[in-house]
Amino acid sequence: MNPAHPNYITPEGFAKLRAEYDQLLGVERPRVVEIVSWAAGNGDRSENGDYLYGRKRMREIDGQLRRLSKKMKDAKVVDPRQQPDKDKVYFGATVTIADDDDQHRTVTILGNDEADAGAGRIGWGSPIARALRGAAIGDLRRVILPAGEKEYEVIAIRYPE
Incomplete structure (x- = not known):
């Protein structure tokens, strides 16, 4: 975070970021992990659409989790x-x-x-x-x-x- 330009956010805005993070980490990611695990057990992964899509979706979720985590860490909550x-x-x-x-x-x-x-x-x-x-x-x-x-x-x- 650049101290000259704080990332101000309202308590409500911070709660929305937190809710999105919790949804991705607690619901979305475990669901995708389950699909990838199931798809991996189905044999050849190179042509397995569920496996390939699941891996891609997991990378997207992990990237979004990193971005949200950084935003929350850098946030300065102001009411x-x-x-x-x-x-x-x-x-x-x-x-x-x-x-x-x-x-x-x-x-x-x-x-x-x-x-x-x-x-x-x-x-x-x-x-x-x-x-x-x-x-x-x-x-x-x-x-x-x-x-x-x-x-x-x-x-x-x-x-x-």
Whole structure:
């Protein structure tokens, strides 16, 4: 983990990572191991589809387990409800912003692993989140996006209760 760029995550986001890890380790992997063992007992492995697919799936699961383990190890869990200064934009804030055309957009700033731009959840490391960090209501922030530069005004800031 790069200490200059911590991998912030909400308690809920961390619980999802943990649940996915536990599902893969406790359910998926044992099921695939069972299939591979059964298929290996069926003779010639070079043309045994169940065996070959099972081995491939096991490698995929092991890779995903390694990635999830690293993410959890590097994660810094931050509960947005505990934010001491709720008048400014920090991790976990839900922010309503308006552009020059008075188009409003509401985004929640979460961990990069929790981001889903289509659902309004943006990663802490995204250009908009970086520009909004520390902003208060009424502040103007300039953001450089792939489509060009935009200026946003912070209209509202909320944190979970």
